[in-house]
Each structure stands twice: as C-alpha cells, then as structure tokens.
Amino acid sequence: MSCEHADRPRLGSKAAFPGRLGFFGRMRVVLASMWRKASGRYSLIVLAVWILVSLVSRFWTPVPIWTTDGYRIWRAPSRDHLLGTDGTGADILSWLMAGSATNLAISFLAVILSGVLGLLLVMAMVSHRSGVSQTVVVLVDALISLPTVLLALILAVPLGPSIAVVVVACGFGYGLNLARIVRPQALLAAESDYVQSARHSGVGSFRIFCTHLVPNVIPVLCVQLSMSAGTSVLAEAGLTYLGVGVPAGLPSWGHSLTTSVKFINVFPLTVLWPGLVVTMVVVALNLFGDALRDAIDPVANPRLRAAVAAAGRSALRSEEYQEASAQLDDSDHHVDNAIHAGEGGNDVAEY
Amino acid sequence: MARFLMRRLVLFLLALMGISLLIFLALRILPGDVAAVMAGLDAPPERVDRLRRQMGLDRSYPRQYLDWISDFLKGDLGRSILTNRSIASQVGIRAQITFPLILLGLGVALLLGIPLGCAAALARSPRMQSFSHMAAIVGGSVPALWSGLLLIMLFAKGSGLIGLLPSQGFPALGWAQPGQALSSLTLPALSTGIIVGAGIMRYTRSLLTDMLSSGYVDMGMACGMTRTQAALRIGLRLASPQLVSVVGLTMAEMITGVMVSENLFALPGLGSMLITDVGNRDLPAVQSELLLLAAFFLFLGLLVDVTHRLIDPRFRGAARQEVAD
Numbered sequence: 001m002s003c004e005h006a007d008r009p010r011l012g013s014k015a016a017f018p019g020r021l022g023f024f025g026r027m028r029v030v031l032a033s034m035w036r037k038a039s040g041r042y043s044l045i046v047l048a049v050w051i052l053v054s055l056v057s058r059f060w061t062p063v064p065i066w067t068t069d070g071y072r073i074w075r076a077p078s079r080d081h082l083l084g085t086d087g088t089g090a091d092i093l094s095w096l097m098a099g100s101a102t103n104l105a106i107s108f109l110a111v112i113l114s115g116v117l118g119l120l121l122v123m124a125m126v127s128h129r130s131g132v133s134q135t136v137v138v139l140v141d142a143l144i145s146l147p148t149v150l151l152a153l154i155l156a157v158p159l160g161p162s163i164a165v166v167v168v169a170c171g172f173g174y175g176l177n178l179a180r181i182v183r184p185q186a187l188l189a190a191e192s193d194y195v196q197s198a199r200h201s202g203v204g205s206f207r208i209f210c211t212h213l214v215p216n217v218i219p220v221l222c223v224q225l226s227m228s229a230g231t232s233v234l235a236e237a238g239l240t241y242l243g244v245g246v247p248a249g250l251p252s253w254g255h256s257l258t259t260s261v262k263f264i265n266v267f268p269l270t271v272l273w274p275g276l277v278v279t280m281v282v283v284a285l286n287l288f289g290d291a292l293r294d295a296i297d298p299v300a301n302p303r304l305r306a307a308v309a310a311a312g313r314s315a316l317r318s319e320e321y322q323e324a325s326a327q328l329d330d331s332d333h334h335v336d337n338a339i340h341a342g343e344g345g346n347d348v349a350e351y
Numbered sequence: 352m353a354r355f356l357m358r359r360l361v362l363f364l365l366a367l368m369g370i371s372l373l374i375f376l377a378l379r380i381l382p383g384d385v386a387a388v389m390a391g392l393d394a395p396p397e398r399v400d401r402l403r404r405q406m407g408l409d410r411s412y413p414r415q416y417l418d419w420i421s422d423f424l425k426g427d428l429g430r431s432i433l434t435n436r437s438i439a440s441q442v443g444i445r446a447q448i449t450f451p452l453i454l455l456g457l458g459v460a461l462l463l464g465i466p467l468g469c470a471a472a473l474a475r476s477p478r479m480q481s482f483s484h485m486a487a488i489v490g491g492s493v494p495a496l497w498s499g500l501l502l503i504m505l506f507a508k509g510s511g512l513i514g515l516l517p518s519q520g521f522p523a524l525g526w527a528q529p530g531q532a533l534s535s536l537t538l539p540a541l542s543t544g545i546i547v548g549a550g551i552m553r554y555t556r557s558l559l560t561d562m563l564s565s566g567y568v569d570m571g572m573a574c575g576m577t578r579t580q581a582a583l584r585i586g587l588r589l590a591s592p593q594l595v596s597v598v599g600l601t602m603a604e605m606i607t608g609v610m611v612s613e614n615l616f617a618l619p620g621l622g623s624m625l626i627t628d629v630g631n632r633d634l635p636a637v638q639s640e641l642l643l644l645a646a647f648f649l650f651l652g653l654l655v656d657v658t659h660r661l662i663d664p665r666f667r668g669a670a671r672q673e674v675a676d
Binding site: 230 | 358359362363365366370373374377378380488489491492493494495496497500501503504510599600603604606607608610611614615625626629630632637641644645648649651652653655656
C-alpha cells in the first residue's frame with residue numbers, strides 16, 4: 001500500500017489536498033510554531049510592538065513632535081520628557097516613536113524592491129538561454145561588490161537626502177545579494193523531475209518559475225528578506241547620519257541617533273536609548289527570518305504537515321470519500337514517521 | 352582560468368563604464384547652473400560664460416564625458432570648484448587616513464571573527480552554542496554610529512569612563528607621529544571592526560559547522576586527528592574560498608561604517624571629504640571621487656573572485672574539463 005504512494009505529491013502542496021487549509025489557517029499554524037521557540041517569540045513580540053508603536057505614533061505621541069520650547073533645550077530626562085529634550089526643545093521619546101513609522105516604511109519598501117529585483121534576476125539566471133543566464137550571473141558578481149553607500153551618494157546628489165535614496169540603494173544592493181544566494185536552490189529545483197515533466201508537458205517557463213521554483217526557495221527567501229529588512233534599518237541610520245538619508249525634519253531612528261551624538265556631552269545615558277531600540281529591532285528581524293524559515297517549510301515543520309493533513313482529512317470525511325480516506329489513513333502514518341524523523345533535523349542549517 | 356579571467360575582466364570594465372555613465376548622468380540632471388553659482392549672485396553674463404568655457408560646461412554631454420574619462424585614466428581627477436585645489440592630491444593625502452583605518456578595522460574583524468567563529472562551531476554544549484550564536488547576531492545588529500558612541504563613552508580621553516584613547520581628530524603631522532596616529536585610529540577601527548567581526552564570526556561558524564558534518568573531517572579523524580585538529584586543518588582550509596568571498600563582500604559593506612566613524616571621530620579621511628563635497632555640490636570633485644570609489648570596489652570584487660578560484664582546489668580539476676565556463 002505504501003509503496004504505491006511513495007511518489008505522490010509532497011504533503012502540504014496543493015495537489016495533495018486542494019484548498020483544504022487556506023492561507024490564514026496555515027499562517028496560524030506557522031505563527032504558533034514560531035511562538036513555541038524563545039527566539040521566535042522574542043522576534044514576534046518586538047515586531048508587533050514596532051508595528052503598534054508606528055501606528056499609534058501617527059495619532060498620538062507623549063508630546064506632539066512639532067512642539068518646541070526654546071527655554072527647555074538639551075534637558076535631562078524628567079517626568080514631562082521621559083528621555084529629555086533635544087536642541088530645539090522637542091521631546092526625544094516622541095521623535096523616537098514617530099521615527100519607527102518612517103523606518104517601518106523604509107524597511108518594507110526596501111524588502112519589496114529587493115525581493116522583486118532578486119526574483120527577476122534569479123529568473124534570468126535559471127533561464128535556459130545560457131547566454132542570458134551566464135551574463136547575469138557574472139554581472140551580479142561584478143556589481144555585488146559596490147557598497148550601498150556609494151549608490152546612495154550617487155542618487156543623493158541629484159535627489160538630495162530623501163527616503164527614496166535609502167530605499168533604492170538598499171533594495172538594489174540586497175536584491176543582487178538575494179539573487180546570488182537563492183540561485184543554487186533555484187537551480188536545484190529547476191533540475192528536479194517535476195520541473196522537467198512540467199516543461200515537457202508544455203508549461204511556460206514563467207509559470208514554472210511561479211508555481212515550482214518560488215515555493216522551493218521560500219525558506220531561503222524568508223531568511224534573506226528579513227535580514228535585508230534589518231540591514232536596511234542599519235543603513236538608514238548610517239546614511240541619515242552622513243546626511244544623504246532621511247532629510248532633516250522627518251523623524252527616523254537615524255535622526256534620533258544623530259541627535260544623540262550631540263547629547264553625549266550633555267546627558268550621556270540618553271545616548272543609550274535610540275541605539276538600543278535599533279539594535280533590538282535588528283536582532284528581532286534577524287531571528288524572525290530564521291524562525292519563519294523553520295516554521296513555514298513543510299519539510300522542516302512537522303506541525304504544519306500535521307495541520308494540513310488533519311484539515312484535509314476532516315474535509316474529506318465530511319464528503320465521505322471512502323477511497324481517499326483510506327489513502328489518507330495511510331498518509332497519516334507517513335506524517336508520524338516524518339515527525340519523528342524531523343525532530344533531529346530541525347536545527348541543522350543556519351543559513 | 353584564462354577564459355574566466357578574460358570574461359571577468361571584460362565585465363569589470365563594462366561595469367565600470369556603466370557606473371561612470373550613471374554617475375555622469377546623475378550629476379547632469381541636477382537642476383541649476385554650476386557656473387552661475389560659482390560666479391556669484393550679480394556677476395556679469397560674460398564672466399559666467401568665461402567660467403563655463405573654462406570648466407568645459409559649454410561642450411556637448413558626450414564630449415564632456417569623454418574628456419572626463421580620458422583625464423581620469425591619465426590620473427587627472429580635475430580641480431575642486433570651491434577650493435580650486437587638485438582633487439588627486441587631496442585624495443592622496445586623505446587616503447593616508449582612510450586606508451589604514453580600513454585595514455585596521457578589517458584586522459580587528461578577522462582577529463575577532465575567525466577564532467570566535469571556530470570556537471562557536473566547535474563548542475559542544477548546546478548552551479554555549481546558542482550563546483555564541485546570539486552574540487554574533489547581536490554584535491552584527493549594532494549601528495556603527497552607536498558602537499562608536501559607546502566606545503567614546505567608555506574609553507575616550509577626558510569624557511570617557513576609562514580615559515585611554517583620543518576620540519577626536521588626527522595628529523597634524525600625520526604618520527610622522529606613528530604612535531599618536533595609531534592611537535587616534537584605534538577607537539574608530541574598533542567601532543567598525545567589532546560589528547564586521549560579528550558578521551564574519553557568523554559566517555565562519557556556519558561554514559565550519561557544515562564542514563564538521565562533511566566526510567572530510569570524518570576522514571581526518573579516522574586518520575588520527577582530534578576533532579579540533581581536523582576541523583581547523585581540514586575544515587577551515589576547505590571553507591577558506593567562501594570565507595575569502597565573504598570577507599571581500601563585508602569590506603564593501605564596511606565602508607558605510609568607516610565613513611560614519613570618520614565623521615564621528617572627526618578624522619579628515621576620504622569618507623568625510625566625499626560627504627562634504629556631496630553637501631557642497633562640488634560636481635567635479637564628487638564625480639571623480641565616486642568613480643574612484645566605484646573602481647576600487649569593483650576591482651576588489653574582481654580580486655576576490657580570482658582569489659576564490661585560485662585557492663579552491665575544486666576549480667583546478669574542473670578547469671581542464673569545463674568547456675562552457
């Protein structure tokens with residue numbers, strides 16, 4: 001019985017259980033599996049707080065950010081101003097809170113840009129025209145050594161300091177990086193039997209890329225994109241300090257850090273907070289990628305497989321497909337085996 | 352190898368040409384007339400025209416581009432609009448601060464990253480493993496500006512908790528006073544080196560962990576090496592090509608940190624020069640400096656790729672067979 005189904009579609013793919021466990025159901029299982037590990041829990045909490053603070057700061061901050069007071073500048077922390085005031089008398093905590101929204105937008109846009117660019121490059125890299133693929137591979141190798149700050153400076157001369165400079169510079173650099181890291185996985189998938197058979201049955205290469213290659217590289221994609229989000233927060237801080245990032249007058253964490261440089265001779269302990277916030281968020285983004293990779297990959301996460309199988313089973317029972325149900329009982333056995341086999345292999349690959 | 356070198360070289364030149372075009376165009380779409388700005392507010396039009404001719408701005412764009420590139424290749428980087436000083440000599444003076452700073456930072460990063468990464472990979476207790484993993488992640492997540500500030504708060508002479516090292520400026524006599532010059536570069540080098548070192552530690556750890564589960568290390572142990580010996584002599588040797596690539600790439604990312612710490616520690620290096628010139632919209636200076644920087648990093652990438660090929664023994668056997676590459 002089990003030999004017959006040895007090469008059936010992988011559990012969790014749509015072909016095995018069409019549309020049984022929807023996107024939201026799947027995400028619930030993924031989040032629950034992330035929550036079970038300490039690192040995943042930390043990253044989820046920090047990211048949730050980040051998003052929440054960004055939203056809240058659009059409507060409310062302890063002191064409105066444009067409130068200035070010429071008589072109360074460079075003040076030490078007090079009850080009115082929990083982190084003190086800057087050179088214009090504005091509240092530092094409020095600026096830090098308002099900055100989280102800017103940074104969230106920058107990270108989000110940079111990740112989207114790098115993801116799109118990276119996948120387009122990968123698509124060219126695995127294409128069957130060897131001229132195209134080899135040229136793109138070597139071109140990426142040649143361009144990848146250009147630092148982000150160089151591109152930002154080139155863009156900053158005509159555009160002036162702006163969010164677009166940070167987003168484009170980061171998105172471009174990280175997109176190249178992404179393509180380089182994803183390529184081996186995509187090539188592996190492109191040479192697999194199911195892609196070959198899809199190709200021979202006349203499926204177009206764009207469709208193959210979307211349905212077979214992208215799902216295969218999603219674990220690597222998670223890690224890389226979330227690391228890119230973290231790096232873009234760091235890049236924003238650096239570029240803003242250098243005067244080519246977020247323009248003055250717009251709150252951002254880079255702006256808060258730059259303000260804290262001037263604070264070092266006034267009230268040194270205030271220097272700690274903006275840097276601490278940035279570090280905590282970047283650590284959370286790094287851990288988030290790893291945790292998501294472990295949770296979202298049905299091969300590595302037995303819980304997700306089990307949930308998909310259970311959803312499929314209950315759906316099938318209600319429709320009383322006896323034959324299919326028998327098949328599922330058999331697959332249940334597979335899932336158990338896979339759970340036991342999967343326990344040891346959970347923490348193998350770090351990257 | 353020769354084939355690979357040829358193609359890589361051609362692409363290096365093409366990429367450099369593309370970047371130079373990008374830089375040229377980016378600076379030309381800038382609104383405003385440089386000559387009019389230089390001449391002053393109520394300068395007579397003939398004076399503006401003369402300046403424009405002097406700077407070559409009256410010529411067509413392709414002509415300007417070709418002139419710029421041919422001068423650049425001859426080593427003439429033009430003159431600054433503001434100070435009218437030769438850019439090449441300025442770059443030469445300031446590189447004496449930036450290059451030692453980059454090398455010191457890289458030295459700190461390698462000295463921290465590789466031994467700690469090896470130790471993390473070889474650690475047996477799960478607690479030690481997760482601790483070192485977290486340490487590498489946290490170390491790599493610190494903004495360069497903040498690490499510099501913390502170092503100033505801890506070690507700066509005068510204001511720091513343990514006043515050891517100067518935190519501002521560079522000795523006026525430069526490297527004629529090696530001790531002072533080195534001590535004023537120590538804190539900036541540490542502030543970038545620690546962050547980059549954490550990244551290198553992370554890669555070393557993951558590369559070596561992969562190697563530990565490979566057959567090569569088992570083979571070494573079967574031949575009588577201890578686990579540590581096998582990992583360091585065989586595993587590290589096999590991981591070195593990838594490590595070279597990673598170090599090359601981190602050097603490119605390090606430059607942001609170097610620029611930040613040059614500004615923070617008030618070092619008159621290339622980074623602060625570039626930032627000042629961008630702020631002043633000093634076009635001839637900015638375009639030559641950016642191209643120089645791009646050429647440097649593209650060349651570094653070329654060097655890293657070639658080194659990767661040279662020290663990876665797997666390419667030697669493959670080179671004879673490969674026809675396509």
